[in-house]
Amino acid sequence: MAMAIFKGGVHPEYRKELTASLAISVAPLPEKVVIPLQQHIGAPCEPLVEVGDAVKTGQKIGESEGFVSAPVHASISGRVTAIGPYNHPLGRKVAAVTIESDGQDEWDGQIGPLENYVECSPEELRDAIREAGIVGMGGATFPAHVKMSPPEGKAIDTVIINGAECEPYLTADHRLMLEEPEKVVIGLEVMMRVLGAGKGIIGIEDNKPDAIRVIGQLIEDKPALSVVPLKTKYPQGAEKMLIQVITKRQVPSGGLPLDVGVVNHNTGTAAAVADAVLTGRPLIERVVTVTGEGIRRPANLKVRLGTLVSELTELCGGLSDDTRKLIVGGPMMGLAQPTTDLPVIKGTSGILALTGEEVELIESDTCIRCARCVAACPINLVPTFIAQAAEHGRFARAEKLHAADCIECGCCAYVCPARIPLTQWMRVAKAEVLARRKG
Amino acid sequence: MNDNLVISSSPHIRTFQTVRGVMVDVLIALGPVVAVSILLFGYRALLTMTVAMLAAMLAEALWLHQWNIFGDGSAAVTGLLLAMTLPPDVAWWIPAIGSVTAIIIGKQVYGGIGNNIFNPALVGRAVLVVSWGTHLVGPIWPVPKPFHFFADISAVTTATPLAGEAEALGTTLSQLFIGNTGGCLGETSAMALLLGGLWLLYKGHIDWRIPGAFIGTVWLMGTLFGGAFYNNSVTTGLFHLLAGGVLLGAIFMATDMVTSPVTPWGKLIFGVGCGLITMLIRLFGSYPEGVTFAILTMNALTPLLDKFTIPRKFGEVKQVA
Numbered sequence: 001m002a003m004a005i006f007k008g009g010v011h012p013e014y015r016k017e018l019t020a021s022l023a024i025s026v027a028p029l030p031e032k033v034v035i036p037l038q039q040h041i042g043a044p045c046e047p048l049v050e051v052g053d054a055v056k057t058g059q060k061i062g063e064s065e066g067f068v069s070a071p072v073h074a075s076i077s078g079r080v081t082a083i084g085p086y087n088h089p090l091g092r093k094v095a096a097v098t099i100e101s102d103g104q105d106e107w108d109g110q111i112g113p114l115e116n117y118v119e120c121s122p123e124e125l126r127d128a129i130r131e132a133g134i135v136g137m138g139g140a141t142f143p144a145h146v147k148m149s150p151p152e153g154k155a156i157d158t159v160i161i162n163g164a165e166c167e168p169y170l171t172a173d174h175r176l177m178l179e180e181p182e183k184v185v186i187g188l189e190v191m192m193r194v195l196g197a198g199k200g201i202i203g204i205e206d207n208k209p210d211a212i213r214v215i216g217q218l219i220e221d222k223p224a225l226s227v228v229p230l231k232t233k234y235p236q237g238a239e240k241m242l243i244q245v246i247t248k249r250q251v252p253s254g255g256l257p258l259d260v261g262v263v264n265h266n267t268g269t270a271a272a273v274a275d276a277v278l279t280g281r282p283l284i285e286r287v288v289t290v291t292g293e294g295i296r297r298p299a300n301l302k303v304r305l306g307t308l309v310s311e312l313t314e315l316c317g318g319l320s321d322d323t324r325k326l327i328v329g330g331p332m333m334g335l336a337q338p339t340t341d342l343p344v345i346k347g348t349s350g351i352l353a354l355t356g357e358e359v360e361l362i363e364s365d366t367c368i369r370c371a372r373c374v375a376a377c378p379i380n381l382v383p384t385f386i387a388q389a390a391e392h393g394r395f396a397r398a399e400k401l402h403a404a405d406c407i408e409c410g411c412c413a414y415v416c417p418a419r420i421p422l423t424q425w426m427r428v429a430k431a432e433v434l435a436r437r438k439g
Numbered sequence: 440m441n442d443n444l445v446i447s448s449s450p451h452i453r454t455f456q457t458v459r460g461v462m463v464d465v466l467i468a469l470g471p472v473v474a475v476s477i478l479l480f481g482y483r484a485l486l487t488m489t490v491a492m493l494a495a496m497l498a499e500a501l502w503l504h505q506w507n508i509f510g511d512g513s514a515a516v517t518g519l520l521l522a523m524t525l526p527p528d529v530a531w532w533i534p535a536i537g538s539v540t541a542i543i544i545g546k547q548v549y550g551g552i553g554n555n556i557f558n559p560a561l562v563g564r565a566v567l568v569v570s571w572g573t574h575l576v577g578p579i580w581p582v583p584k585p586f587h588f589f590a591d592i593s594a595v596t597t598a599t600p601l602a603g604e605a606e607a608l609g610t611t612l613s614q615l616f617i618g619n620t621g622g623c624l625g626e627t628s629a630m631a632l633l634l635g636g637l638w639l640l641y642k643g644h645i646d647w648r649i650p651g652a653f654i655g656t657v658w659l660m661g662t663l664f665g666g667a668f669y670n671n672s673v674t675t676g677l678f679h680l681l682a683g684g685v686l687l688g689a690i691f692m693a694t695d696m697v698t699s700p701v702t703p704w705g706k707l708i709f710g711v712g713c714g715l716i717t718m719l720i721r722l723f724g725s726y727p728e729g730v731t732f733a734i735l736t737m738n739a740l741t742p743l744l745d746k747f748t749i750p751r752k753f754g755e756v757k758q759v760a
Contacts, residue, residue, distance in 0.1 A: 007753075012452055168452065240753060253754040324445050331451040338444055354452075359445055365458050365511070366553035371646065371701035372456075379753040382701060385745075402752040410450030417456040418553075424448035 003206070004248070006241040008378040009233045010411045012168050012332065014207065018291045018298045019171045024179055026302045027315060029105055033075050033306030034086050035061065036096040039345040040135040041142050042068035047097055053080045056108040058282055060131075061097050070143040070346075071133045074099055075284035075304035077106040087342035089328040089335055096343070099306070107281075117277040122194045125277065129194070132276035133283045133346070137268035138162060138173075138237070139329050141347035144269055148194045150258045156195040160246055160264040161188050163204040163211065164230055164237030167330025170350045172287040173267040175300045177204070177211040180271055181218050183278075187270030188225065190277055195263055200225045202267075203246050207232040234332060235409040239264050241378055253405050268349070288344055290316045294323030294353025303344055309351055310340035324359040327352040332410040365418035373412035373422055379405050383412035387425035395432045403429035404437070458552070461696075462512030464642050468635035469519055469691070475618050475628040479583035480527035481590045484624050491522035491534035498542040503551070513552050517541050520560035523625025523687055524731070525567075526574075528581045533574055537563040557738045558695045561731050568731070580621035597621045600682040601727040604668050607678060615681035625691075626684040636690035645694040648706035649713075653689035654680060656714025664722055685717060688730035698738040704748035705741070712737045 038044035043066030049055055055074040062072040078101040085093035114120055114128055130145035150156055161184060165173040177184055188200045202219075204212045206229045219225040228246050230236050240251045242264060249260040257264050265273075272283045284305055291298040296317030303312060309328070313319050319326070319340070327334040328348055344351075373383040381402055389398040403426065412422040476484040495518030500508040509515060518538045525534055541563030549555040568575055582597050584590035599621045600610040614620050618628020625632070639645040661679030662672045669675040679685065693699060693713050700709050713733045720729025 010454075250754045253752055255754065324443055325447075325451055326444050327449075327451055329449075331449070333449050334451065335449065336444070336446045336451065338446055352451075359451065360453065361445065361447075366551065368458055368461070368553045368696050369699075369701050370461065370644070370696040371706075372643070374701050374703070374750070375646075380750045381752060382745075382749060384701065385749075401749060405752050405754075408449075414450045414452065415454055415456070417454070417458050417461055419453065419457070421448060423450060427448065 003229060003231045004245045005231050005233065006236070006245055006378055007380065008376050008411065009235060009241075010376050010414050012234055012414065014168045014232075015291075016169060016171050016174070016207070018169065019289050019300050020174060022175070022298070022300050024175045024287055024300045024302050027304070027307065027312065029076060029101060029103070030304055030307040030311055031101050032098065032308070033101075033304055034096045034098050034308065034343040035072050035075065035306040036086065036088050036094045036343060036345055037062045037072060038094050039072060039141060039305070039347065040070045041140070042066055042070070042146075044095065045069065045072055047083050047095070049080050049083075049097060051080050051083055054078070055080060055099060056106050058108040058111045058284060060282070068143055068146050070135050070145075071131065071282075073133055073282040073284050075306050076101045077104050078102040087339060089337065089342055089345060089348065091335060111280045111282075113280045114277045117190065122196065125190055125194045128276050128280075129273055131282065132272065134269060134272045134276060135283075135346050136266055137272065137286060137346060137349070138266035139333065139347045139349055141345075144265065144273065147263050147265070148191060150195065150263070154258050155261060156197045156258060156263050157261045158199045158201060158247060159188060159191045159195060159197045160242060160262060161200070161202040161267055161270050162237050162239075162242055162264055163202050163208070163215075163267045164242060165208070165267070166205060166232075166234045166237040167332055167334075167350070168234070169291050169352055170289045170330050171291075171300055172289045172349050174208050174211055176267055176271055176287050177208070178214055181214050183271040183274035184215065184267055185218055185222075185225065186278065187273035190273050191263065191265060191270065192224070197263070198224060201228055201246055202226070203228045203230050203242055205230045205232045205236055235378060235407070235411065238378065238407055238409055240407065253402070283346060286344070286346065286348070288312065288348055289350040291350065292353040293355040294320045296320060305345060306343045308340070309337070309342055309344065312344070312351055313340055313353070319353050320355060322355045323353045324356050325354040327354065332414065333408065362419045364420040367418055367420060370417060372415040372417065376411040376415045378409065378411065379407055381406060383422045383426060384420070386429050387420060387422045390425045390429035390432070395429065395436065398429040399433045399436070404433045406430050458513070459511045461644055462516050464644055465516050465639065465691075466512065466519065468638045469523070471631035471634040472523065472625050472628065473519070475631040476527070476624040477588070479585055479618060479627065480581065480624065481584060481588045484527050486531060487525055487527065487529055487534050487624060488519060488522040490531050491525070491538045492518035494518060494535040494538035495521070495542050498539045499547070502543065502547045511552065514542055517546070517559045517563075520625075520691055521563045523691070524560065524564045524623050524684065526580060527624055529574055533567060533571060537567045540566045553697055555697055556741070557735055558692055558698045561692060561735050564731055565735060582621060583619055583627070585619060599727070600678075601721070607669060607682065610682070612674065612677060612681060615678070623684065626687045629681045629686050632686040632690055639690070639694070645690070646703075646706055648703060649694050649699055649710040650689040652707050652710025653693055653713045654685065656711045657685050657718055660714065660718035660722070664718070679718065679721065683728045684730040688713065688717070688734055692730070693734050693737070698741060700741050700744045700748065702745055702748040702750055704750070705744040708744055708748065709737050709741065712740065
């Protein structure tokens with residue numbers, strides 16, 4: 001069967017070989033964790049603990065009244081030593097709870113599996129997912145239970161698990177699918193049950209044939225589930241691209257996947273859902289790929305949330321002296337950080353250290369209208385025109401050119417021979433256009 | 440701790456492609472054409488090309504106050520392309536004036552690379568045609584002397600195949616394809632031009648739409664309205680395609696990124712327009728050849744084409760009711 005493809009996209013160097021064959025290793029229990037009270041899109045949590053309190057692993061320490069929000073939990077047992085602003089991967093300081101470990105890793109005694117989860121009602125399952133603080137673990141960190149609460153009248157027929165992992169370097173999802181495929185499948189089945197969806201599909205890029213095989217074998221006798229191999233092309237894992245390729249449905253501009261009857265979750269999110277129903281354990285750890293030419297010993301690590309990045313880079317042999325860029329996430333969409341003194345959060349899929357060679361700081365030339373950005377844009381925009389409009393402050397024009405539809409995948413800036421920071425301008429344009437619509 | 444950490448907006452990796460790299464690839468693509476023109480017309484071809492490139496590069500370097508005369512390579516491309524549109528035995532000062540005009544009037548006065556409206560090489564050629572036309576578009580052209588580098592090519596002359604029906608019939612299609620016929624440096628050998636075009640397509644520097652639509656339109660117009668003088672109507676279409684500057688224009692001139700549309704539909708319409716105007720001039724105009732003015736006219740329409748052909752964004756059609 002010929003694989004469907006989406007329009008545009010790019011083929012960066014994937015560099016996944018640095019970590020693709022390395023089994024997930026469990027990072028040693030950290031002595032200190034910093035748990036930001038906001039690790040998701042939506043309302044921030046209020047702390048439920050005070051400085052000096054003793055907390056147990058898995059204990060809820062932050063909660064919000066808001067629907068679009070997700071609670072946060074202690075990822076180790078110990079004592080709360082501080083509550084206050086701390087560095088956050090998003091670039092600003094965010095209120096966070098600092099816990100110093102007692103070395104016991106003693107779990108909260110109230111935590112237990114959902115009795116016979118197969119019999120549970122969708123509502124019970126959804127509540128369990130919310131209580132577990134599960135958010136989109138591919139990086140978007142949208143609260144999972146919100147995606148599983150479609151508005152009245154929107155029927156969901158398909159749940160898609162995004163195993164594309166199209167970002168270069170990252171292999172966390174790949175290893176998870178190889179090593180804990182049952183969890184991914186159970187998570188998918190739970191989500192289908194919550195949404196009443198009849199079909200479950202796991203999409204995996206064809207540069208991970210072993211994962212395609214392993215998951216394929218596991219679901220052989222489950223007719224409702226299937227694995228769809230995807231052509232390896234960035235941004236194959238972008239929600240809209242993934243849904244189009246798998247279901248042939250286009251998410252309408254400004255709409256959501258549920259508008260076309262689809263809900264789409266990351267591999268890690270599915271595994272977290274499985275954990276939540278099988279063991280009752282909330283989301284307190286995740287797989288992080290620590291990689292890049294600046295990392296001496298790259299690894300796939302299972303780490304407690306709130307572990308400081310500096311601790312992980314030390315664990316992997318330290319940063320090389322020529323490291324010029326430290327990125328949380330992948331190289332196409334990740335966020336560059338000024339420091340390693342910041343915590344791993346729910347959406348942290350990778351820690352990437354790039355060295356001088358890769359991080360060129362080149363002044364941009366004039367646009368030569370080569371239209372490579374037009375060909376690369378998966379959303380069919382004309383990035384160079386939008387960037388020009390943004391540069392000149394002509395945001396009405398940027399809006400007419402559909403700046404608000406940009407998914408910030410980075411393809412336009414990646415291909416630009418004049419090295420114009422197109423994606424950055426797209427963000428400027430998009431933010432301004434959206435702000436004007438609101439105001 | 441690490442003061443060296445650089446903060447910038449994603450993406451954090453880039454292609455190795457640069458503007459200079461694109462220009463170097465265009466020069467490479469012109470390689471076969473250059474080789475064939477030297478094979479056919481000897482040292483005169485080499486001289487014309489060298490003067491044109493040097494004049495273009497010097498003019499640009501002087502204007503920009505830079506020592507590196509190659510710069511981003513775009514001036515070398517402009518100079519070489521201009522040379523391609525000149526007769527092989529043209530006086531040496533013609534390419535010099537043409538190149539300087541191309542760089543200064545065609546490009547730098549607009550603000551340099553990326554900002555010019557018209558294809559600089561064609562601006563240079565247009566000024567030459569209007570000012571020193573007798574040196575460029577006369578009825579008499581040197582006959583190629585393959586493999587004779589020092590040949591005096593002006594000794595034996597002929598008319599170009601486009602000059603009239605009799606001249607056309609004196610030239611076979613395979614002669615046109617190989618390039619063993621009278622004409623400008625870069626337009627005689629279809630084979631060499633196509634080779635360069637394939638290279639540019641392979642490297643992704645040009646899109647098939649402009650050359651495809653341009654060539655397709657010329658062939659269609661030649662077939663339908665060419666009068667079938669060349670055996671039958673289909674071969675007449677082919678004749679129009681292979682003779683004169685259509686391939687050079689379609690592959691190297693109309694595809695100039697700066698002066699052609701960026702949108703897919705814009706490119707298609709641009710190509711069709713180039714073909715249409717070329718053939719209108721050839722069939723009904725007073726010049727035997729119309730490629731230059733066809734492309735320049737479409738250059739002027741480029742902003743308009745872009746404006747009206749903004750692609751339909753993802754998810755725009757299938758609004759769920």
